[in-house]
Amino acid sequence: MSSTFPPAEILHQRRPLLLAMEAIGWFHMVGKARAEFLRRHGGENNGYDERRWHQQETPPFPWDDLLDWVRRLYGARIPVDAWPSTFAAFTEQHAERNPGLLGLLQAAHGIVSGVEKNLPASTSRYLNQTTLHMWLSSPWGHPKRNLLADPPEILAPHGWQQLVAEIRRVLEELRDLGTKRVQDVALWRRWREAAIGEGSFIRRTFLSTLAETRLPNNDVTLWDQSYVAAALFKSAVAGALLNSSFPWTDSGIKNNTRWRLLTVALGTEHYEARAVKIGDWTSVQSAIEEFFGQVAQLVEVDLAVGSLLYRDNSVAVFSFPGERFDETVPAGWLSGWENWLQNQAEAIAHDLNLETPPHVHLSKPTRSLVPLVKERREALRKTAVPVHKTWNVNWTVPGELQGHVCPVCRVRLNGDPTNKGKPCAVCRQRRHHRRDAWLQGQLGYDTIWFEEVADRNGRLALLTFSLDLGDWLNGERVDSLRAQAIPEWVRFNPVLDVTANPIDPQVAHESLRAYVRDRLLSFNPNDLVLRNLQEGYRHEGDWPTFFHKIVEDRADAPKWGELDDDQRAAWLAHQLFRKLPSPGRVYRFWREAEEFFTDLLREFRQIAARSDNPWRVRRLVLVPDDNSGWRNLTLYNGRWQGRQISLVYVREMKGFMTAFNLTRLLWPEDKKDALKGIQISLEDEDAPGQGRDMTVTQVRELRQPYAHLGVYHPVMPVELSPLRFRVLVPLEAASECVDLAVEWWRERFARVWDRLPLRVGVIAFPRLVPYQAVVEAARNVEDTLAASEETWCVQEVERRAGVVALRLRRQDGRETMRIVPVTMPDGREDVFYLYVAVEDRSLRFRRDFQHPHGQVYRHVADLRPGDGIRVIPSRAKTLFLESTAARFDTSKPRYLEDWTQMRRVWALLQRVAPSQTALQRLRSELARLERDWQSPDGQQAASDDLWRDTLRALLAHHLEVKGAALETLTEAAVQGTLQWAMDWHMTVLKETI
Incomplete structure (x- = not known):
């Protein structure tokens, strides 16, 4: 890290403090990771207090012994009054209102976790789950696991003991690094990855249990809330350290703290579009991953100024400090950060020989992740032009300042005037780096060779899947979800305190709007209805402040001063019962989508590997009659009896490893020696036309250290992100893979089928079709799949056995069926997820509600024949690239x-x-x-x-x-x-x- 920027140096010197604060954020709710917590909230009177779990350990868990070094080393950096009296206060008081460091944690916890818990316990008890039905749900309402009936590892006694031991280990290693004043960023990064990285015990166990047990907020795991709260806490502390006038003793820290979003983007689509071969794309992916990895190290560890909140193939978004509410102009302590971070990102990209510059941007201050999608779209717009700003490409090999333009990167020269197809040194190095990783087993069992993916007919399929996730991340489609249904809330709360509930359940939405409209004349923090709908209402002092926190922060909504009282009442009534796009939930949205694609990839590997010929997934070593003159780790294309095969020469094996589908040469009953004695004509892939014959003198199984390459999955993941999943599979397996994806989508997203569509493209092609044509075809197919909203007409509604069957007439005039589950696992009716946008602008049923912009939402069980519902349809398209011209296919x-x-x-x-x-x-x-x-x-x-x-x-x-x-x-x-x-x-x- 360059230390020429003083604010960055301030954070660099305080890295141990900031990472210690992040660790506190990870563990401040750890007491919820016990079955006793779930049982108490399920109705069992067991006396368990999750905030003081440490006192119940024998001996008590030593928070101060493990963390007091932070105060000793950095006590002078932060006023003494800003430190809590004991580090146990972070677990015991994280939901209260304090000054200092504790107040900053409370601010982060409140915006991530408190948004889910804004319902007073006295009026929301009816939302509790029972010990018999304590379900973890997906963010779209699909039941995933009954945690007490089928407990995960963490909810068993040994799981808790292992978790406590792991927390102690993490904090002890943190103490060792901090007290020894370790400067090596790699060691700090290794500590953080071991603590919460992919596959870590803490991450795995926190993902398997709940942070909130009430319906419908049982969709956010302990990991979602803890990780995002820790990210925001770390950023808030970093901002306080940078701000020399930070009001450490202010008791209003919790309500005044805000953050910014740091967006870093790279024009990834450009690299994919120019790839001549699949290896050019998959190899540059490694460089792009390294770029984002180094940026993450800078932000998360070196500076410790924030943590990753969103990531896809082109964009990473991190938390970052922001101005307080009382800082009405851009804060001086933030000056220069964006330019400095841009320079750091450019230096990383330049060192990795990337041909395009990155884009860095800091958002305006916010208390939510709602601006995330807007930030991402702007970043992609900026990077759509390959060179969106001045950029000098790194020429690493002086001897190659001649020859033809590299066919891959198209900016460097390849050093060979006689060969137009030869890549430059950088692109060649990327290809070989990918092969090295494959040889060393770093890519698992997936192949990197087209010829091995191809089926017995020599054909492949590029499958592309996407979920229309963007409007979920920005909160727009969360409008259709309910935290409570107004009539249900009234039914279970007919009396508020000692007064009859004034909201009429028969016309619940209109009644609530009228009630709120009347109360806007003056602000009363003791209002009977409002304080029983929103926990924080009684702590506010005026309507504009309350409106800002409930509406403006959590929706793409107009400001208080831009609305009249009728519109203000409409927005407040909507937000008070809407399921909110809290930071924890937004984080869960994209993570769940990515998990869906990851699960599909795991199954696709099994589908593609199934064959009645065991040679389908095996590799052999062919020993040639002459081992001299072959280039190491080079792919050779060959022919034998009219059949095309591919071999990779590996010097250490003293032979060629097969890199093609062996079923083209061997029957199931054949022995490997059937290939002995065959003569193959081979050409170097980088020097076509310069052939050489080779006779196989011996056929061997693969041995150590390459035994792991003896079998493979005939699958090549091309891209896996929350927004898009591309994968190459044998064409003969493509249909079954699509069948599975459609089946899983119908099951997992049944409650939101109308507004979370699955889009499927299948591009089939013979193995000799150029990869560039395949990518272009895939892009064209994906563009045609991006359909706009349609109106479908309800023809028939039938309810039975916990589901509603809808017979619908689509926009093309044909009919289709949708089966929607309408009950929760415990038998209660689902009044949270099942609302569809209807054409009707009148509120006809008790559960109908209206968005402030006018859109009416209706429960699926209340639909009637003749209703028009707005649907974002799921679509599919197949395309066969018999020739490259087919990539311009315009069929719908x-x-x-x-x-x-x-x-x-x-x-x-x-x-x-x-x-x-x-x-x-x-x-x-x-x-x-x-x-x-x-x-x-x-x-x-x-x-x-x-x-x-x-x-x-x-x-x-x-x-x-x-x-x-x-x-x-x-x-x-x-x-x-x-x-x-x-x-x-x-x-x-x-x-x-």
């Missing part, structure tokens, strides 16, 4: 349910079709009919009835079917699904019946 995508129907139609054809020949004849005849009966404008010239009757007769003639099967296939042919099924399975997949 289909609804996701059409994919499932297409798969079922093919399954029906497999059962009823008399022969493959009959199917081929039917297909040819269908194509002829569609061509002959098409009008000049591309529409069907025949009437619907005539066209349907003609298709029915054609199907009956060629397939000899009748009854229900005939009607099903006829309808599929009318909709085009039958033709799609035959094209996909017969032409693309080369399947037979």
